[in-house]
Amino acid sequence: xxxxxxxxxxxxxxxxxxxxxxxxxxxxFGLMNVINMAHGELIMIGxxxxxxxxxxxxxxxxxxxFDFYFILAIPVALLxxxxxxxxxxxxxxxxxxxxxxxxxxATWGVGLMLQQLARSIFGAPNVGxxxxxxxxxxxxxxxxxxxxxxxxxLGLSITCLIGIYYYFYRTASGRRVRAxxxxxxxxxxxxxxxxxxxLLTFAIGSGFAGVAGCAxxxxxxxxxxxxxxxxIDAFMVVVVGGVGALFGAVAGAFxxxxxxxxxxxxxxASIGKVLIFLLIIAFLQWRPSGLVTSRSRSLD
Amino acid sequence: xxxxxxxxxLIVMGLLFSVLVACSAADNAAGASEPxxxxxxxxxxxxxxxxxxxxxxxxxxxxxxxxxxLSGTMAISETSVRDSELLAIKEINANGGVLGKxxxxxxxxxxxxxxxxxxxxxxxxxxxEVATIFGGWTSASRKAMLPVVEENNGLLWxxxxxEGMEASPNIFYTGAAPNQQIVPAVSWLLENRGTKFFLLGxxxxxxxxxxxxxxxxxxxxxxxxxxxxxxxxxHTDYNTIIAKIKSEQPEVIFNTLNxxxxxxxxxxxxxxxxxxxxxxxxxxxVAEEEIKGIGxxxxxxxxxxxxxxxxxxxxxNEEFVAAYKAEYGDDAVTADPIEAGYFGVYLWAAAVEAxxxxxxxxxxEAAKGIEFDAPGxxxxxxxxxxxxxxxxxxxxxxxxxxxxxxxxxxxxxxxxPYLEGYDWASDxxxxxxx
Numbered sequence: 001x002x003x004x005x006x007x008x009x010x011x012x013x014x015x016x017x018x019x020x021x022x023x024x025x026x027x028x029f030g031l032m033n034v035i036n037m038a039h040g041e042l043i044m045i046g047x048x049x050x051x052x053x054x055x056x057x058x059x060x061x062x063x064x065x066f067d068f069y070f071i072l073a074i075p076v077a078l079l080x081x082x083x084x085x086x087x088x089x090x091x092x093x094x095x096x097x098x099x100x101x102x103x104x105x106a107t108w109g110v111g112l113m114l115q116q117l118a119r120s121i122f123g124a125p126n127v128g129x130x131x132x133x134x135x136x137x138x139x140x141x142x143x144x145x146x147x148x149x150x151x152x153x154l155g156l157s158i159t160c161l162i163g164i165y166y167y168f169y170r171t172a173s174g175r176r177v178r179a180x181x182x183x184x185x186x187x188x189x190x191x192x193x194x195x196x197x198x199l200l201t202f203a204i205g206s207g208f209a210g211v212a213g214c215a216x217x218x219x220x221x222x223x224x225x226x227x228x229x230x231x232i233d234a235f236m237v238v239v240v241g242g243v244g245a246l247f248g249a250v251a252g253a254f255x256x257x258x259x260x261x262x263x264x265x266x267x268x269a270s271i272g273k274v275l276i277f278l279l280i281i282a283f284l285q286w287r288p289s290g291l292v293t294s295r296s297r298s299l300d
Numbered sequence: 301x302x303x304x305x306x307x308x309x310l311i312v313m314g315l316l317f318s319v320l321v322a323c324s325a326a327d328n329a330a331g332a333s334e335p336x337x338x339x340x341x342x343x344x345x346x347x348x349x350x351x352x353x354x355x356x357x358x359x360x361x362x363x364x365x366x367x368x369x370l371s372g373t374m375a376i377s378e379t380s381v382r383d384s385e386l387l388a389i390k391e392i393n394a395n396g397g398v399l400g401k402x403x404x405x406x407x408x409x410x411x412x413x414x415x416x417x418x419x420x421x422x423x424x425x426x427x428x429e430v431a432t433i434f435g436g437w438t439s440a441s442r443k444a445m446l447p448v449v450e451e452n453n454g455l456l457w458x459x460x461x462x463e464g465m466e467a468s469p470n471i472f473y474t475g476a477a478p479n480q481q482i483v484p485a486v487s488w489l490l491e492n493r494g495t496k497f498f499l500l501g502x503x504x505x506x507x508x509x510x511x512x513x514x515x516x517x518x519x520x521x522x523x524x525x526x527x528x529x530x531x532x533x534x535h536t537d538y539n540t541i542i543a544k545i546k547s548e549q550p551e552v553i554f555n556t557l558n559x560x561x562x563x564x565x566x567x568x569x570x571x572x573x574x575x576x577x578x579x580x581x582x583x584x585x586v587a588e589e590e591i592k593g594i595g596x597x598x599x600x601x602x603x604x605x606x607x608x609x610x611x612x613x614x615x616x617n618e619e620f621v622a623a624y625k626a627e628y629g630d631d632a633v634t635a636d637p638i639e640a641g642y643f644g645v646y647l648w649a650a651a652v653e654a655x656x657x658x659x660x661x662x663x664x665e666a667a668k669g670i671e672f673d674a675p676g677x678x679x680x681x682x683x684x685x686x687x688x689x690x691x692x693x694x695x696x697x698x699x700x701x702x703x704x705x706x707x708x709x710x711x712x713x714x715x716x717p718y719l720e721g722y723d724w725a726s727d728x729x730x731x732x733x734x
Contacts, residue, residue: 003543003547010540017537124376126590126592127592128596130595136570136571145573147568148571218567219536219537219564220536220563221562222593229536230536261539265543268529269535269540269541
């Protein structure tokens, strides 16, 4: 029984990580149809921002405030990654909206450049980030121990999701974004500045990649090539969830998370990965456009 | 409708592309039979190839080749070995060189690509006519260079511990053979930390070969195998495996994970509330340099098995660490393969002095039984298999990221790449060397 519970929790936890890394992509790729291969590097930027914040706190603040670095790193990572996203959109992506294949190659190149930038600044070896003390240990539920860091990521991804939902569906600015993505000409006719909306949307998507990077420092290695280990998962979640459907990504992330954990528990990590890919291929045969289908301007 | 098709095609291409990228990264790493590639896709922008193009007069210098990956996945590990080899050459030159001549390094980049290693080795031997090559890290790169050095009757000094089952007449192996790292570690653990073993490794040749040997040894020495798990290279989520570890309650985890996975595993192990009180993790692929990336607070108290640590207490090591830091900065740490690369150069130089020539056959003959006081303790070349007698050291990670020695073998152990000295390995070496 407790093993089943633990597997369920681990599935939810993996799902929340997948959701967090895919949320930004669900916006840039899902809504805007930019195949952004540099998404992984935006995640990496978020992770390095956390590292820099940690070092700043160690150097300039008394040690009792150390734990706050992580809380502060989240919004800073969001802003820095969003800034990088804006620069990318303004200098490159906006010329490529009608040429998706070119944008794939161009963003991949940007990704390589960002990796090299990180290497030049921080060096090639991995860097260490110390988890804040309030995330050490775990919550005991019966015989189970649920790590606080996992619970934190679960909470963070739900918070991000609520934030995105609120923005897109409850604010005027978010409504404009949806209007532009659904019918650009009509939105332009009604006086929406589509250039501004494009820039803002891409920046938001990039910003959430930064938040994901911040969370990932709790779990794994922080190095210049960090992004490459997550980019495939991110695309997988968005494609399974349904391109253009934000909430498809939620179903996709948790679906993949649960199945992956279950397969891995029943077999082993390598076979589990194979099984999950087989399942996704079979699923896409059955529903080629993903779990949640939606119509947007470029899908017509 | 046409648009839609194009669009889907693009998605598929995008995914395919990313899979390809990941696969090529994984391939690179998968070819690596040795520990310590902490970071895929690494290019070290600091590496230059200019050092080799110094002084012209052939008669006053002896050319040697240095062939490591200075770009690509393995650069992160191999550039520091190149650094220590250059340091050794510099020191030897400052003391008058060998045979009264200065050593002139010719540096080539293997680019983490195994055919490139073969090509560059050929270039070094045929075009530059180097006296010897120092180089390689992964078993794949060694296996790529092996036929080249044998064909051209060249020499290669290979500085990394590996899975054994090889002894080329043209290669000197200065890293540990399995009986100088893994076998004694298992015996020590059985004696001191418990008999219930859980084997965890990355899913490729080195961990699987090593674990095959460990299983045979456990069976012979009364250990109990509780579980065995492999994860793909670059795996980032260890929750499920940690859940299995929790339910099966091993006393010892023998860790042959490679690269970034180590970071994820140790962080998540700590988060799951498993401490060194519950079990011991012994790693054979985590040295001082990797600990920096994992975070010393996370891995503190767990064990490693090597032949050398930066803290190893010998007068030679004190000098070596000081010289290395003076050359490459205070933050630089030394580690086992770095040391093995360093004393490899000295062993070669001593053999050349003894032979009175750089002729390969004469040097090989002279190298038999040659001794040197390396930073990690005295080493001696074994005449039969051209491996090196080395002291085995089991260490515990400290809170500052350095490693304290808990146990050592007391004297340098005779290298036994085919594990011939162990009854339990008799079937194994035949099966594995095929």
